[in-house]
Amino acid sequence: MSVEQTLILVKPDGVQRGLTGEIINRLEKRGLQIVGAKLIHPTRAIAEEHYQEHVGKPFYEGLIEFITSGPVLAMVIQAERAIAISRQTMGSTDPAEAAPGTIRGDLGLTVGRNLVHGSDSAKRGAEEIRIWFDESEIINFEQTMQPWIIES
Ligand code: IDP
Ligand code: MG
Numbered sequence: 001m002s003v004e005q006t007l008i009l010v011k012p013d014g015v016q017r018g019l020t021g022e023i024i025n026r027l028e029k030r031g032l033q034i035v036g037a038k039l040i041h042p043t044r045a046i047a048e049e050h051y052q053e054h055v056g057k058p059f060y061e062g063l064i065e066f067i068t069s070g071p072v073l074a075m076v077i078q079a080e081r082a083i084a085i086s087r088q089t090m091g092s093t094d095p096a097e098a099a100p101g102t103i104r105g106d107l108g109l110t111v112g113r114n115l116v117h118g119s120d121s122a123k124r125g126a127e128e129i130r131i132w133f134d135e136s137e138i139i140n141f142e143q144t145m146q147p148w149i150i151e152s
Contacts, residue, residue, distance in 0.1 A: 004082040005035070005138075007128035009117035012070035014107075015039075020073050023103055023116060026089055027077060031149035036076030036129075036138040042068050049131050050117075062112060074132045080150065083125060086118045 008027065010020050028034065042050075047067045054060050077086055091102025095114050098105030108114045119125035129138070 003078060003080055004122045004125060005076055005078045005129055006082045006086055006119040006122075006125040007117070007132055008075045008077050008086060008119075009067075009132075010073040010075075011067060011113075011115055011117060012072055013066075013113045014115040015071050015073060019107060019115065022107070024073075024075075026103055027075075027086060030085060030089060031079065032082060032086060033078045033143050034075055035078045035140065036074075036133050038074055038133075038137065039071050040074050040132070041071045044068055046131060050128060059112065066112065076129050076133060076138050083119060083122055087120065090116045090118050 010023050014020060014023055024034070044064065047064045048055075051060070051063055051067070054063060079085060089102060091098030091104035091108075093104075093114060094111040095104040095108030096110070098108065100106060103116055104114050119128050
């Protein structure tokens with residue numbers, strides 16, 4: 001299994017509600033490694049590139065308006081199976097269906113304010129990271145506690 005990178009966003013609702021620390025904590029505590037992080041107020045151009053797969057859907061305009069409504073905390077997270085593990089910790093898209101113990105299941109109520117974004121495949125992860133980050137903003141460093149998280 002190769003190491004994957006994924007783009008995680010704490011959306012404007014998470015930032016405004018003061019939940020960035022809570023959300024980072026949940027991801028970090030699982031052993032996921034943060035290799036890039038920044039607060040950014042997305043432009044419409046970034047938002048449109050990021051959500052291109054949803055063009056034409058009834059919620060698209062609202063989604064673009066929402067994601068550009070304030071700063072988001074953008075992160076690059078790295079681990080083996082980072083995509084599956086981060087999406088499991090985030091919970092289902094609709095917080096009403098997300099399991100308790102997940103970010104959306106514990107902290108959210110509605111699909112239009114579901115706090116976090118996470119890439120849904122390794123390929124899309126690589127593309128999304130390119131949309132949000134310069135290569136120089138991603139730090140390749142050894143996480144010394146890894147032998148205590150990952151069996152070699
Ligand atoms: P995901 O974020 O779990 O990957 P997607 O299906 O990729 O879910 O949808 C992207 C985002 O669009 C969701 O996180 C949510 O904020 C928003 N969204 C999806 N479906 C709806 C909907 O039916 N109404 C309003 N917003 C929606
Ligand atoms: Mg998605």
